[in-house]
Amino acid sequence: MREFSLPALYEVPSDGNLTDLVRRNATQHPDVAVLGRKVGGVWTDVTAAQFLAEVRTVAKGLIAAGVRPGDRVALMSRTRFEWVQLDFAIWTAGGVTVPVYETSSAEQLQWILGDSGAVAAIVENDGHVATLESVRAALPDLRKVWRIEPGDASGPDGSNGSEGSGGSEGSGGPGAIAELTALGADITDAEVDERAATAKADDPATIVYTSGTTGRPKGCVLTHRSFFAECGNAVERLKPLFRTGECSVLLFLPTAHVFGRLVEVAAVMAPIKLGCVPDIKNLTEDLASFRPTMILGVPRVFEKVYNAARATAQAAGKGKIFDRATRTSVAYSRALSTPRGPSLGLKVRHKVFDVLVYRKLRAVLGGNGEYAISGGAPLGERLGHFFRGIGFTVLEGYGLTESCAATAFNPWDRQKIGTVGQPLPGSVVRIADDGEVLLHGEHLFTGYWNNDEATAEALSDGWFHTGDIGTLDEDGYLTITGRKKEILVTAGGKNVAPAVIEDRIRGHALVAECMVVGDGRPFVGALVTLDEEFLARWAKDHGKPADTTPAALRLDPELLAEIQRAVDEGNAAVSKAESVRKFRVLPGQFTEEAGHLTPSMKLKRNVVAKDFAEEIEAIYQP
Structure with missing residues (x-):
């Protein structure tokens, strides 16, 4: 058994709640831009004083609508300015936010709202209203529903809305913010201040339902203390990334996910300017216009940035230059971790490629940033070195819903690529005798809502059993090597x-x-799906029909040879007994809609194994 901890850098308030941050910002930094809001395609600043006023106005409406201290209010939307406003307004009204992915099915929505006992729901659009209405009869506690976006004059079924909706569903109203503003017109400032002070540090702030790779999602209860401990220590440890008045972050991860929520609260805590992007189709343009100093993402985002840049270079006949630039950036980053640092010759090559390649890549990422934080899955050592080598350091971290997002991350000044970093200051990481990662600290959840059995299984003597397998090195850097329940045991043992x-x-x-x-x-063996965006480019470069689909190309010898190279790269990381001997390219994709992926893009292995049982059997046929 081995464990490691770092002293806390932030003192969690003994009382108070997250709404204190908004009032503090308005007092100490009234004219500092704390959020960016896109109006008519143009980013406009929202100052700390403005944000407090807008949060209070909406909170008054929630109070007038009957939301009481401790009431659960569901929030179902993409990542957008209104999410942040509504989240803090719910807290200001004394409520508990229950985030819901905007892609959730009617069954998932019914389970989350029913299990949490939500008395109100704020959804984004008419489609969400229709989904909610389809299960409304099974939600007796749900009294009020509002819609963020203004809707049509008639309801989703052509009616003028349903009786007792208490909000904008199908009413063609101006939207939740305007409706709540009008509803709370008679609530005094004194009333809203009194309500904002009701929640204490150990009271629930949110119930975040796990993605549920197996079984029904469980509601993780995260307190105001959890967020104070998490965000306070993270901001202090990453101080250069959170300089008030200088730094900014563009958030395009789902705010229904705990990682996105961490970014939201940490930005307000610092404070630094936060911009929200609901649709990543225009992410490149949003990065260029917002110009963040920091971005948050999952490894797939950074993989796509690299792959897109390489494909563009190859299309322009500059593939060899790009590959040389890649080798130089990786070598340069590796040399930064050595006592002597990069050699003179490596420095010269790096400077040349900075002019030819690296500056253009940094421009794609907004042109103003030096750091990114990656979580959700391993980034990969080579990709980590590549980005650090081009002057855009990706700090990898690790966490779970139950740990209020990051429970370990790489410090900005002592990054160790290939690991997920050191424990959050003020917390402890322990490796049990069987290799399982155990966590302890104020940032942890207090239990699963309405599920004492699952809570008792996960929490023991204040230690959370993550289910992940990992190791700690002599400096306390954690490496995650797999999941206990996902460990495969071959016939050979x-x-x-x-x-x-x-x-x-x-x-x-x-x-x-x-x-x-x-x-x-x-x-x-392995099941592989094809990236359709890059498949089109590959097909064109290899003389295949322009409209070629994965189904048409899955048995193409040239494509199989290319996938074999990817498998060979994977096999290089493991022993011969662990290596993939045969693979099958599937004709389609793993999708969230089909139940193969969670909203945070984790594989539901049992569902995939069931749906593609024949493909798996084919791997083992002579």
């Missing part, structure tokens, strides 16, 4: 952690997803 090889294979531009199989089988 070899234990195989799928994550290591899957992440390597996914790093190839043509690969969208990869799932390793082999439990109880004679050898390890």
